[in-house]
Amino acid sequence: MQDRAEASSTDASADAPLGSEAHLELATRVAQLGIWDWNLRDNSFFYSPRAREICGLPQGDEPLRMEQLQARTHPEDLPRTHAMLLRALDPAIRERLPYEYRVVHEDGQVRWVVAHGEAMFATVDGAERAVRYIGTLQDVTERRRLGEALEASRTRLQLAIDAGRMAVWEADLRNDTLVGSPELNRLLGFPADAQPTREQIRAGNPPGERERVEACARAALARGERFIETEYRYIRPDGEPCWLLLRAELQLEDGEPVRAVGVLMDVTGCRRAEEALRSSEARLKLAQRIGNIGVWEWELPSGDASWSREMYELFGLDPEAGITPEQAWLAQVYPEDRVAVDEAVLRSTQSGQPVDIEFRIRVDGQTRWIRSRGTPATDPDGTRRMIGVNQDVTSTHHQRATLEARNRDLQEAAVRIGRERERVFELSRDLFAVAGFDGYLKTINPAWTCILGYDEANWLTRPLLEFVHPEDRAGARAVLDCLERGDAAPPFECRLRCDHGGWRWIAWTAVAEGESIYVVGRDVTHEKIAAQELEAANRQLRNQIEGRERVEATLRQMQRLEAVGQLTSGVAHDFNNLLTIVLGNLDLIEMAVDDPQVRRRLDLMRKAALRGATLTSQLLAFSRRQRLETKVVDLNGTVQGMSELLKSTMGGSIDVTTRLQPDLWSALVDPTQIELVILNLAINARDAMPVGGGLTIETSNAALADEPRQPGEPVPGDYVAITVIDTGSGMTEEVRAHAFEPFFTTKAVGKGSGLGLAQVLGFAQQSGGGVGIESRSGEGTTIRVYLPRAYSVAVGGISAPETREHVEPLPQRRYALLVDDDNAVRDVTAARLRQLGFEVLEAGSGGAALDLLERTAQVDLLVADFAMPGMNGVEVAQQARTRRPGLPVLFVTGYADQTALAGIGDERVVQKPFRDDELERKVRAVIGR
Incomplete structure (x- = not known):
C-alpha cells in the first residue's frame, strides 16, 4: 500500500490511499468480493485474499504477473476478456461494463466470475493514458448453475409440452385479452401468424359450452379451489369439430378471478376412442384424464427416471404408494418387451432421432398396450436424457390386430383374385400386354400367338411398330408420345401383321403408369370387314340413288x-x-x-332450199328421228379427210391440230352425219375464239366403267371418242348446264339457231353413244363425242359425193x-x-x-x-x-x-x-x- 502512496505526483488522486484496510476487509467479506488493482506504470497487480481465492491464486502479498492471471483465465474466454480490457483502457472509450468469464483452478475446477472495473487516467509525457485499473471480482458459479438448472427445467417442460402437443395460454379476465403459444392457433384452427380476438375464439363455442366451462370455474371457486380442468367441444373456423382439454389456474383479487393461466390439448382422438369404447369404465375414466397420457423422463447413462402422476395411473398404480418408476417398470412391463424398449431408447439417444415404440403391461391381470413416444435431449452440462409421453393404445392395437386379420383375409382374396386374373390373362381372346415407352413389349398373353401367329420371342425382341401396318404407324407413334407425356390416350385402331402375311385389325385401349404402358387389344377384323361391306353397300346405295337422280334428270x-x-x-x-x-x-x-x-x-x-334441208336435218337429228345409215367407219380417216375443210373454215387466226390414236377402234356410225357433227363442233369452237386461238381434234379409244353422272353421258361400254378442244372463252356452270338444250344460245340474235350441240347430242344418242362436256369460263371447252365401237374392220370413210x-x-x-x-x-x-x-x-x-x-x-x-x-x-x-x-x-x-x-x-x-x-x-x- 505504501508503494501505491508513493506513485508519481502527476495525478494526486490516482495515488491516494484506498482507505482503512480493516474497513475494506470487512466490506469485501460481507459482499463476498475480491479487490484487484493493476498499476499500469510498473505493470504490477494487487489481488486481495478473496480475489486470490476466487481465481485459485496462491495467498500472499507478493505482486502477481500478467502470465499468472492469463493462465487462470479459461482459454475460450481469454480473447473476449482481452478485448474488453482494451476498451476499458482506451481514453476514447473508457468502457466500464461488467463481464463474466471462467477461471480454471490448479486442480481443474472451473468457476464463473463477474468483474467490475474502472480505469484511472493521467497525462503522461503529454498524452492522456490509463495509469491504474481497479475493480472487484465476485464468484457467480452457483448462480450460473442455478440459472442453467432453471433453463434445463424450462427446456424439459417445453419438450413435454411439445410431445403432448399442448398449447400454453394466459388470459387477462379484466381486460378480456388472451395470449398463447404458437400451438394455440393450431388447436383453434387459425393460421400460425394470426392474432385471433376473443370474439373470434368464442365464435367456435357451440351453444352452451362456454356457459358450462364458466360454471365449472365458479364451482371450483366455491369449493375454494383455483385449479379447473374440463373438456369442451369446439368448432374450428373451417367447420371441423373437435374436443379440447382445458387446464387452468385462476388468480384472485378481492375474491374475484382476474387472471387465468393454463394449457389446452386436442383430445378429439381420445374422445372418439371413448365413444367407441363406452362399455369400458376404466378406459372412460382414463380418457377423461388428459387422454391417457403420462409424461416421463429417463436420464442416461445413470438410468434414473421420473414419472408424472398420470404415468402411475396409466400403469394402474397409486402415485402415493411410494413405488419408484424402476419398480413399476419391472413389475408391470412384460420382460420380453422391456429389452426391446431399452434397446430402442438407447438407439434413439445415440442417433438423436425420436423413439416411437409399443409395449405391453399387465394391469389388474389384463394386458394393455402402451405407446411410448420420446425425444432425446442433451443438457448444457452434457447430460443425455430422454423425455416423452406414454399413451394407452389397447383399443387401437386391438383394432389394428383386427385390421391386420382383415388385411390377411384381403391378401388371400387378392391372391385368389390374382390367380383368377392370371387365368383370364391366359385364356382371354383379347390381347393383354405390358410395354415400355421404347416401343418394346415386356409381357404378353397367349392370345398374341393364337391370333397373330408369332411366338412370344418374336413379340418381345422386336419393336411393336415393326408389326404395325405402314399406314397406321404414325397414329400408333402419336399414341405412344401422348402416353409418354402423361396424357390420357384415346382408344385407337391399327393393323398388325400376321405370320402368314395377312393383317388383322386390333382396337386398342392403353394407359400409362410409371415406366410401363398397359394395353388391351381386341380383334375387330370381322367387324371391320362387316363395316367395309356395309360401307360398300351404302356407297352402292348412294351410287344407285345418284344414278336414279341422274336417270330422273335425264328422263x-x-x-x-x-x-x-x-x-x-x-x-x-x-x-x-x-x-x-x-x-x-x-x-x-x-x-x-x-x-x-x-x-x-x-x-x-x-x-x-338445200340450206333449209340442212336445217330440217338438224331438227330431225335433234329429235332423233332422222334415218341413219350406220356403217363401219375409220374416224382417223374421217378427220384426216376433213383437215383441209376445217382449216379453211377456221380461218388463219386459229391453229388447227389433230391428235389421232394409231390403233383406233372402228366406229359404227353414219359417215355423213359424223362429218356434220365434227364440222358443227368446229364452228362452235371458232365462234368462241373471236381473236384466234387453238383448235385440237383428238381420236381415242374409251372403255367406260362408271355410270353416267350427267345427262347425255354414255352408259358403261367400249366407245370410239372424238374430242374437240378449243382455247376459247369457255362456259360458266350455268351455261354448261343448258348447253345441249335446243334453241339455247349465247350468241347474238341472228348469229345461231341454238341447235348445234342439241343436234350433236341427238346424233350421238341415236347412234348408241353420248356426249361429255368440260368447260370453265376463260379456260376453253372440251367436248367429247362417244360413238359405239364396231367389232369388224373399217371399210372406209365417207364416200365421195x-x-x-x-x-x-x-x-x-x-x-x-x-x-x-x-x-x-x-x-x-x-x-x-x-x-x-x-x-x-x-x-x-x-x-x-x-x-x-x-x-x-x-x-x-x-x-x-x-x-x-x-x-x-x-x-x-x-x-x-x-x-x-x-x-x-x-x-x-x-x-x-x-x-x-x-x-x-x-x-x-x-x-x-x-x-x-x-x-x-x-x-x-x-x-x-
Whole structure:
C-alpha cells in the first residue's frame, strides 16, 4: 500500500490511499468480493485474499504477473476478456461494463466470475493514458448453475409440452385479452401468424359450452379451489369439430378471478376412442384424464427416471404408494418387451432421432398396450436424457390386430383374385400386354400367338411398330408420345401383321403408369370387314340413288327434248314437204331452161332450199328421228379427210391440230352425219375464239366403267371418242348446264339457231353413244363425242359425193302407184317418176291407193309417203303386199319413226327433200330386184 502512496505526483488522486484496510476487509467479506488493482506504470497487480481465492491464486502479498492471471483465465474466454480490457483502457472509450468469464483452478475446477472495473487516467509525457485499473471480482458459479438448472427445467417442460402437443395460454379476465403459444392457433384452427380476438375464439363455442366451462370455474371457486380442468367441444373456423382439454389456474383479487393461466390439448382422438369404447369404465375414466397420457423422463447413462402422476395411473398404480418408476417398470412391463424398449431408447439417444415404440403391461391381470413416444435431449452440462409421453393404445392395437386379420383375409382374396386374373390373362381372346415407352413389349398373353401367329420371342425382341401396318404407324407413334407425356390416350385402331402375311385389325385401349404402358387389344377384323361391306353397300346405295337422280334428270331432259322433238319433227316433216316441192320444181324448170342468167338464179334458189334441208336435218337429228345409215367407219380417216375443210373454215387466226390414236377402234356410225357433227363442233369452237386461238381434234379409244353422272353421258361400254378442244372463252356452270338444250344460245340474235350441240347430242344418242362436256369460263371447252365401237374392220370413210347425171328412162314402160296426202309433193314426185318412164297412178290416201291397186291390172312399183293421216305408208305397203305379194315398195318420208321402219332397209327409204338423183337411184335398185 505504501508503494501505491508513493506513485508519481502527476495525478494526486490516482495515488491516494484506498482507505482503512480493516474497513475494506470487512466490506469485501460481507459482499463476498475480491479487490484487484493493476498499476499500469510498473505493470504490477494487487489481488486481495478473496480475489486470490476466487481465481485459485496462491495467498500472499507478493505482486502477481500478467502470465499468472492469463493462465487462470479459461482459454475460450481469454480473447473476449482481452478485448474488453482494451476498451476499458482506451481514453476514447473508457468502457466500464461488467463481464463474466471462467477461471480454471490448479486442480481443474472451473468457476464463473463477474468483474467490475474502472480505469484511472493521467497525462503522461503529454498524452492522456490509463495509469491504474481497479475493480472487484465476485464468484457467480452457483448462480450460473442455478440459472442453467432453471433453463434445463424450462427446456424439459417445453419438450413435454411439445410431445403432448399442448398449447400454453394466459388470459387477462379484466381486460378480456388472451395470449398463447404458437400451438394455440393450431388447436383453434387459425393460421400460425394470426392474432385471433376473443370474439373470434368464442365464435367456435357451440351453444352452451362456454356457459358450462364458466360454471365449472365458479364451482371450483366455491369449493375454494383455483385449479379447473374440463373438456369442451369446439368448432374450428373451417367447420371441423373437435374436443379440447382445458387446464387452468385462476388468480384472485378481492375474491374475484382476474387472471387465468393454463394449457389446452386436442383430445378429439381420445374422445372418439371413448365413444367407441363406452362399455369400458376404466378406459372412460382414463380418457377423461388428459387422454391417457403420462409424461416421463429417463436420464442416461445413470438410468434414473421420473414419472408424472398420470404415468402411475396409466400403469394402474397409486402415485402415493411410494413405488419408484424402476419398480413399476419391472413389475408391470412384460420382460420380453422391456429389452426391446431399452434397446430402442438407447438407439434413439445415440442417433438423436425420436423413439416411437409399443409395449405391453399387465394391469389388474389384463394386458394393455402402451405407446411410448420420446425425444432425446442433451443438457448444457452434457447430460443425455430422454423425455416423452406414454399413451394407452389397447383399443387401437386391438383394432389394428383386427385390421391386420382383415388385411390377411384381403391378401388371400387378392391372391385368389390374382390367380383368377392370371387365368383370364391366359385364356382371354383379347390381347393383354405390358410395354415400355421404347416401343418394346415386356409381357404378353397367349392370345398374341393364337391370333397373330408369332411366338412370344418374336413379340418381345422386336419393336411393336415393326408389326404395325405402314399406314397406321404414325397414329400408333402419336399414341405412344401422348402416353409418354402423361396424357390420357384415346382408344385407337391399327393393323398388325400376321405370320402368314395377312393383317388383322386390333382396337386398342392403353394407359400409362410409371415406366410401363398397359394395353388391351381386341380383334375387330370381322367387324371391320362387316363395316367395309356395309360401307360398300351404302356407297352402292348412294351410287344407285345418284344414278336414279341422274336417270330422273335425264328422263326429265328427255321428256323436254321429246316434247320439243315432237314439235320439231312435225315442223321438219312439213318443211321437208315444202322443200320437196321447191327442189322438185326447180329441177324441172332447170331442165327446161337454157338461159345462163336464169340457171344462175335457179342455182341460188336451189342452194337456199338445200340450206333449209340442212336445217330440217338438224331438227330431225335433234329429235332423233332422222334415218341413219350406220356403217363401219375409220374416224382417223374421217378427220384426216376433213383437215383441209376445217382449216379453211377456221380461218388463219386459229391453229388447227389433230391428235389421232394409231390403233383406233372402228366406229359404227353414219359417215355423213359424223362429218356434220365434227364440222358443227368446229364452228362452235371458232365462234368462241373471236381473236384466234387453238383448235385440237383428238381420236381415242374409251372403255367406260362408271355410270353416267350427267345427262347425255354414255352408259358403261367400249366407245370410239372424238374430242374437240378449243382455247376459247369457255362456259360458266350455268351455261354448261343448258348447253345441249335446243334453241339455247349465247350468241347474238341472228348469229345461231341454238341447235348445234342439241343436234350433236341427238346424233350421238341415236347412234348408241353420248356426249361429255368440260368447260370453265376463260379456260376453253372440251367436248367429247362417244360413238359405239364396231367389232369388224373399217371399210372406209365417207364416200365421195355423187354428181348429178342426166336421168335415163327405163328400157320398158312401167306402172307406178304413188300415194301421198300432199298434192304438191305428189305432183313433183310424179313428175320425177315420169322422167324415169313410169306411168303414174296417183292417190291422196292409203284407202284410195288400195282401191286403185284393186282396179289396176299392172302395178310395178308402190311409192308411198310414210306419214299420212289414217293409214301410214307402212300399213299401205303391208295391205298392198297381201294383195300382190312381191310388189316392190319405196317409202318417201320427211322423218322416219325408227320403230315403224325397223325392218325396212335404207335402200327402200328416200328422204325428203330429194337430193341429187337419190330417188332415181333407189327406184332403179328396187325395180332391179
